Amino acid sequence: MLSDLICPDCGTVYEAGPAEPWRCGCGHALEFADRPHPEGEPLPLSRLDTSNGLWTFFEFLPIERRVTFFEGFTPLVEAPDWDAAFKLEYVFPTGSFKDRGATTTLSRAVELGVDKVIEDSSGNAGASIATYAARAGIDADIYVPADVKQSKLMMIQRADARPVRIEGRREDVTAACLDAVEGESQGDSDEPPWQTGTGWYASHAWNPAFYAGTMTFAFEVAAQRDWTVPDALVLPIGHGTLFLGAYRGFSLLNEAGIVDGMPRLLGAQAAGYAPIVDALGGDTTDADGNGTTLADGIQITDPARGNEIRSAIESTNGDAIAVGSDPIETALDRLHRSGFYVEPTCAVAPAALQQYRERGVVADDDDVVVPLTGTGLKTL
Numbered sequence: 001m002l003s004d005l006i007c008p009d010c011g012t013v014y015e016a017g018p019a020e021p022w023r024c025g026c027g028h029a030l031e032f033a034d035r036p037h038p039e040g041e042p043l044p045l046s047r048l049d050t051s052n053g054l055w056t057f058f059e060f061l062p063i064e065r066r067v068t069f070f071e072g073f074t075p076l077v078e079a080p081d082w083d084a085a086f087k088l089e090y091v092f093p094t095g096s097f098k099d100r101g102a103t104t105t106l107s108r109a110v111e112l113g114v115d116k117v118i119e120d121s122s123g124n125a126g127a128s129i130a131t132y133a134a135r136a137g138i139d140a141d142i143y144v145p146a147d148v149k150q151s152k153l154m155m156i157q158r159a160d161a162r163p164v165r166i167e168g169r170r171e172d173v174t175a176a177c178l179d180a181v182e183g184e185s186q187g188d189s190d191e192p193p194w195q196t197g198t199g200w201y202a203s204h205a206w207n208p209a210f211y212a213g214t215m216t217f218a219f220e221v222a223a224q225r226d227w228t229v230p231d232a233l234v235l236p237i238g239h240g241t242l243f244l245g246a247y248r249g250f251s252l253l254n255e256a257g258i259v260d261g262m263p264r265l266l267g268a269q270a271a272g273y274a275p276i277v278d279a280l281g282g283d284t285t286d287a288d289g290n291g292t293t294l295a296d297g298i299q300i301t302d303p304a305r306g307n308e309i310r311s312a313i314e315s316t317n318g319d320a321i322a323v324g325s326d327p328i329e330t331a332l333d334r335l336h337r338s339g340f341y342v343e344p345t346c347a348v349a350p351a352a353l354q355q356y357r358e359r360g361v362v363a364d365d366d367d368v369v370v371p372l373t374g375t376g377l378k379t380l
């Protein structure tokens with residue numbers, strides 16, 4: 001059954017369909033009306049058939065079709081130099097955790113019978129949506145900044161998707177993309193933004209199907225720890241796709257009675273691009289008052305679900321801090337020397353863990369999980 005969409009803010013329900021609005025008429029991000037979870041005791045990892053990857057947890061997903069490369073169940077490894085466990089989210093078909101969301105988003109697109117998906121992305125999400133669209137046999141237009149890295153552009157083109165290069169700032173890329181999604185018929189009335197343009201918005205920031213997929217991060221972490229919850233997660237925050245996925249996933253496991261308690265959610269933002277840190281009253285720059293351009297994957301100034309990110313932090317006694325260029329560089333060198341060949345954006349969370357320890361937010365005996373979100377190979 002196709003799940004309808006609901007606005008968690010004003011309660012409006014929208015019927016599922018290829019022209020469903022990409023956000024509510026009130027401006028809020030939409031969610032699935034259905035929130036399934038399984039009954040009964042979970043199987044121990046040793047008895048769980050994980051050959052379907054993250055779709056092992058299909059009972060939690062309000063999506064029935066599967067567009068999949070059997071992705072997921074990424075390794076959870078001890079990282080003694082950091083006194084933490086790293087979840088290797090760069091071990092995905094396209095090299096980043098974004099595949100968690102792309103598999104569910106393109107599955108939803110197939111369920112809805114859409115002809116074309118449209119996405120705007122500076123990198124990993126675009127490559128991921130393009131590749132899963134190829135798997136689904138659906139056309140994809142990926143709006144990218146004109147100065148996008150050649151390696152990421154090539155991934156989009158090799159997947160037979162169409163990159164649409166837009167001059168200007170990141171916001172201009174999104175605006176051009178939304179014009180294509182909404183089409184000519186949109187006025188500036190109170191109507192919700194129906195998708196009556198050239199395609200369906202497979203947005204990692206806005207589409208609820210994407211967040212259904214990123215929830216599986218929590219299910220895997222819990223299963224890999226014999227259905228226990230770590231004391232804390234340290235996660236990067238741009239739009240918060242993985243951060244909110246982790247929060248929603250652990251919340252659902254608690255509601256289903258599968259685990260007991262929530263991890264503290266500790267966010268890591270890039271200095272100069274830290275709206276969540278700002279809202280919590282923290283320092284949004286480094287010690288010298290500077291920002292950083294090293295973490296290009298999380299340079300988001302207005303996350304689509306900012307309020308939910310803040311309430312996830314507050315309800316888990318979490319926090320968010322901004323990390324500058326020097327600690328990012330230091331963490332990246334250390335990661336590469338240790339065999340974790342990740343991209344610079346990915347170094348923000350391990351760098352933040354060190355700062356959380358120095359500030360006493362994370363105690364020495366705390367049990368911490370940190371995702372390594374994206375491969376370094378695409379930045380070559």
Ligand SMILES: [Zn+2]
Pocket residue numbers: 007008009010011012024025026027028
């Ligand atoms: Zn609403």
